[in-house]
Amino acid sequence: MKKTIVVYGSTTGTCQEVAEQIAQKLGVSDVKNISDVDADMLADYDNLILGTSTWGSGELQDDWYDGVEMLKAADLSGKTIALFGVGDAEGYSDTFCGGMASLYEAVKDSGARLIGQVDASTYTYDDSESVVDGKFVGLAIDSSESEGKTENRVDEWIDGIKGEL
Numbered sequence: 001m002k003k004t005i006v007v008y009g010s011t012t013g014t015c016q017e018v019a020e021q022i023a024q025k026l027g028v029s030d031v032k033n034i035s036d037v038d039a040d041m042l043a044d045y046d047n048l049i050l051g052t053s054t055w056g057s058g059e060l061q062d063d064w065y066d067g068v069e070m071l072k073a074a075d076l077s078g079k080t081i082a083l084f085g086v087g088d089a090e091g092y093s094d095t096f097c098g099g100m101a102s103l104y105e106a107v108k109d110s111g112a113r114l115i116g117q118v119d120a121s122t123y124t125y126d127d128s129e130s131v132v133d134g135k136f137v138g139l140a141i142d143s144s145e146s147e148g149k150t151e152n153r154v155d156e157w158i159d160g161i162k163g164e165l
């Protein structure tokens with residue numbers, strides 16, 4: 001596997017836990033809060049695994065606002081990017097995991113290769129900006145589901161992307 005970093009934004013720790021789970025399962029030791037990341041740091045990595053929880057009404061986690069501007073200005077061409085998002089499909093069914101859509105918008109025309117889209121039909125929710133052509137733009141984690149379901153979703157997602165990293 002090429003050089004990989006997992007970057008997250010998390011207010012109460014859920015997205016951080018998912019980030020750490022992903023990193024541990026991939027055997028990646030570089031896991032950073034977006035507040036501690038700058039463009040020079042990202043330039044050192046071939047693979048970026050970027051995750052946010054969702055706040056407000058389908059919006060990014062707070063620490064990501066500056067991070068998204070940094071991503072837009074960075075040279076990401078040639079990199080491989082996988083996204084993940086955390087939300088609550090029961091409590092916020094109309095804007096489920098919407099924060100991940102803002103990450104997607106920031107990187108989709110960057111020249112990076114985007115991997116790790118997930119079939120949206122396996123989730124129960126009403127609407128999400130993070131779905132494009134029937135697929136979540138990355139791994140969507142529903143914090144209203146049981147821990148076991150989350151772990152299975154993470155495992156399946158990792159099985160799908162690890163050969164690409």
Ligand SMILES: Cc1cc2nc3c(=O)[nH]c(=O)nc-3n(C[C@H](O)[C@H](O)[C@H](O)COP(=O)(O)O)c2cc1C
Nearest residue numbers: 010011012013014015053054058087088092096097
């Ligand atoms: C005020 C508030 C607004 C939220 N808005 C959304 C939302 O629009 N969509 C969604 O999927 N989840 C929403 N959530 C759920 C959070 O994304 C969820 O609790 C998540 O686990 C928080 O992760 P974090 O602790 O890593 O920040 C909201 C939660 C709160 C408290």
